[in-house]
Amino acid sequence: MISYDPATAAFRGEDTAIHRLRDALAQEDGASIAEILAEHVPQTREDAAMAPLRTALLSPMFTVEVTVSGPGARHDHHLSLGVNAVGARISPLREGTAELAAFPLISLPGGITRLVRFRPGTPPPADAAPIPVAAADLLALTDPDGATRRTAWDAVRPRLDAALPPAADDSWQVVEVHAAWTTPSGEQARDHAVHLRRGDDHLLVEETEGEARLLPVTSLRAWESMMHVLPEQGEVAPPR
Numbered sequence: 001m002i003s004y005d006p007a008t009a010a011f012r013g014e015d016t017a018i019h020r021l022r023d024a025l026a027q028e029d030g031a032s033i034a035e036i037l038a039e040h041v042p043q044t045r046e047d048a049a050m051a052p053l054r055t056a057l058l059s060p061m062f063t064v065e066v067t068v069s070g071p072g073a074r075h076d077h078h079l080s081l082g083v084n085a086v087g088a089r090i091s092p093l094r095e096g097t098a099e100l101a102a103f104p105l106i107s108l109p110g111g112i113t114r115l116v117r118f119r120p121g122t123p124p125p126a127d128a129a130p131i132p133v134a135a136a137d138l139l140a141l142t143d144p145d146g147a148t149r150r151t152a153w154d155a156v157r158p159r160l161d162a163a164l165p166p167a168a169d170d171s172w173q174v175v176e177v178h179a180a181w182t183t184p185s186g187e188q189a190r191d192h193a194v195h196l197r198r199g200d201d202h203l204l205v206e207e208t209e210g211e212a213r214l215l216p217v218t219s220l221r222a223w224e225s226m227m228h229v230l231p232e233q234g235e236v237a238p239p240r
Helices: 015-025 033-040 050-058 105-115 135-140 146-163 219-227
Strands: 002-005 010-014 060-069 074-082 086-092 097-104 131-133 172-182 188-198 201-208 211-217
Touching: 002 015, 010 015, 015 033, 015 050, 015 086, 015 097, 033 050, 050 060, 050 074, 050 086, 050 097, 060 105, 074 105, 086 105, 097 105, 105 219, 131 135, 131 146, 135 146, 135 201, 135 211, 146 211, 188 219, 201 219, 211 219
Parallel strands: none
Antiparallel strands: 002 010, 010 097, 060 074, 060 172, 074 086, 086 097, 131 211, 172 188, 188 201, 201 211
16 A cells, blocks of 8 residues: 655555556656556545656656665665656665655755765774775675675675774665766766765775775765766756
8 A cells, every 4th residue: 555645745655566656657658647646546636746756757867876785774766857857766665665755856965865874974094095805795795685795794894994993883884876867969878986884984985897995085075976976967968
């Protein structure tokens, strides 16, 4: 069953049901919003935010995928930014449930910050150097399987412990932000950034020719790396 919260312009319900609703709203020659509600969200009236949400799904200018991986869970968030300056976001909630929500384009940077639960960090030592790690272990930190992620962390953590001051706590997470869009010349463009947080320490992930290393940075630089993947004005072709 799906519910709708007009205060947050969000549909919430079982994961597969939310994705079916999203697919129905994204059909260009599909049913009206009222007809879609009757099928997927009975007894819910059409709200003023629903038409902009549908427009965002029908006319995406660019998309953003945010993945947050840690010892206990991996969460994948998908965002479509429409020609109407409204975004549509689909995110996991509790086990087996998800949310489809509309949001204004201007709130995208803050929205990404909240999705990853970004927190201020401790500046790295002045002499902090890049820390080499096995690329396979780094990749495994984002594996869908929790046991695989935790095993990979057991391999990566000693390298960080040897190179950095003691961690503020035992928490860690890997944040991946990917953006994709079509340029005015019709080419497909992509950008991405990955950073790891260990306690209050932030490290950028750098990969070259199969090798990987973690570069200690300030929390501001880690945050900026997420924002820099977003396309700038003039880089995106309007949808046809």
